[in-house]
Amino acid sequence: MQAFSDVVGSATSSKKLINLLRGWPNTSLLPAHLLEKASHNVLTSKTVGIPALLYGKDPGDPRLRTHVASWLTNFYQPPKPINEERITITGGASQNLACLLQVFTDPVFTRNVWIVSPSYMLAFRIFDDSGFQKKLRAIPEDDEGINIEYLRVEIKKSEEKARAEGNNKPHLKPTRSWGKIYRHVIYAVPTFSNPSFKTMTLKRREELVRLAREYDALIITDDVYDFLQWPASLAAQKLSLDKAILPRVVDVDRYLDGGAEREGADGFGNAASNGSFSKICGPGLRTGWCEGANKLAFGVSQTGSSHSGGAPSQLTATFLAEILEDGELQRYVYDVLQPSYGNRYRRMITAINRSLVPLGVGVPQTDRDVVGGYFIWLTLPHGLKGSVVAQRAKDEENVIVAQGEIFEVPGDTEHAGTHFNAVRVCFAWEEEEKLEEGIERLAHVIRGLLNEGDNQSGQRATRESAKDFW
Secondary structure (H helix, E strand, O other): OOHHHHOOOOOOOOOOEEEEEOOOOHHHHHHHHHHHHHHHHHHHHHHHHHHHOOOEOOOOOOHHHHHHHHHHHHHHOOOOOOHHEEEEEOOOHHHHHHHHHHOOOOOOOOOOOEEEEOOOHHHHHHHHEEEOOOOOOEOOOOOOOOOOOHHHHHHHHHHHHHHHHOOOOEEEEEEOOOOOOOOOOEEOOOOOOOOOOOOOOHHHHHHHHHHHHHHHEEEEEOOOOOOOOOEEEOOOOOOOOOOOOOOOOOHHHHHHHHOOOOOOOOOOOOOEEEEEOOOOHHHHHEEEEEEHHHHOOOOOOOOOOHHHHOOOOOHHHHHHHHHHOOOOHHHHHHHHHHHHHHHHHHHHHHHHHHHHHHHHHHOOOOOOOOEEEOOOEEHHHHOOOHHHHHHHHHHOOOOOOOOOOOOOOOOOOOOOOOOOEEEEEEEOOOHHHHHHHHHHHHHHHHHHHHHHHOOOOOOOOOOHHHHHHH
C-alpha cells in the first residue's frame, strides 16, 4: 500500500484527484492534541509509564479494559453493566479477527466461513491465512441486512456434507481448556456496514444468534462504525447521538433465551464483537478490543502471540485509557466526529440525490432514522458494470471509487445477491468541499455510459489495481 501522499490518479485527466475509495479518517479529525496530552501524562508518571513500556498482561491494560466496558455500557445500555472480564484489548479489528480464527477454528473441522456479502474485501486474506481459502461462502443481504433463510439452507447442507465425510472432531488444533473449536464461523458488519451501508435489524440479529447456537457457529462482527452515527433526516438540527440505535449481536447473545451461559451451554457464547479505535481516534494506534462471554474473551487473549508478548499495543492502550478516564475521547466522538462526519454525509447524499438518483442509481435502506459509518453503497442502473464505471471515472474524471466486484466473496458469486453491479463511495477521507464535486464527476461518467448503451468499453479494474487508493 502506498502512502497517501504518493497516490496519483489518472494519467490522462488534468483534473485534480478526488479519492472516494479510501476508507481513512480525514487528517483534520485525528485527535492528536488528546494523544499528545495523554502520552505526556503516561510517560511522566513512573507508576503508569514504566508498566506501559514493559510487557502487558495477556488480556490487556486493566485501566483500558475498565474504561472500555464503562463506555460500552453507557452507549449500548444493556440490561446489566458490561464488566471488564468480557473485554480483551487487541491490536485492532483485523488483527483480532486473525486471533479469533487461531483460537476458535480448525481449517478442517470448521466447515465454512459464512460471509455476509458484499463484504469488507481486506478480510478475505485473513481467512485465507487461516486455511479457509476454499471454504468461504457468501450470504446475500436482504432489506433487513442478512438473508437468514438462505444461510439456514446452506449451513444445513454443509453439516450434512461434514457428517457424510466423518468430519466430527478437530483435526489440527489440540484440546485446550481456554478455547473451543466451532463448527462454523459467520462474519458480518451489522451496523452501517462496510461496504453495503446497511444496518441489520434487531429481528435478524436475534434470528442469527439462534441459528448460530443451533449449528455451533461463532458470529464475528466488526462493530467499528457504531459510534459514528447521526440522524438520517437532512433537516435534523443536532448531529450527535450518544446512545446506540440497536444492541450488538454480542449483546443479543448475552441475553436472548437465557444468554450465553444458559443451561446446557458451554459458556463461550456464539458471538464476538470486534471494536476498534481506528475510526474514532486513529488507525495508527493499532488498538482495539474484543467483547464476548468471559470465557471467549479470555480465550482470545491466550492466542500464542499475545501469550508470548503480552497484549498487543500495550503502550498506546495506556494513552487511550488516559483519554477515556476523564471522558475526553467520548466528548470528542459526540461533539466533533459525529457532527463532522454527519455534515460530510449530508453533502454527499444531497449530491447523490440530485445527480445520481435521477440516472437510476440506488441507495439502500432509505427509510432509516439513523445512518452512519464511512461509506455509501450505490447500485448502478441496469447494464452498467461497477468495474467499468470505476475505471472510466478514474481515467476520464480522476475520481476514484470502489467497484462492487472487489467486495464479492472469492469463489462464491453464482447465487443472486452475491455479485454486484455497484460502487462504494467514502465521505470520510477527502476534503469536505470535494465530496459534491466527486459525485458530480461520477454522474458525468454514468450519464456518458448510459448514452453509449451496450457499447461500453473500459479496462476492468481489479482488487489489486484498487489497492493503491485504499
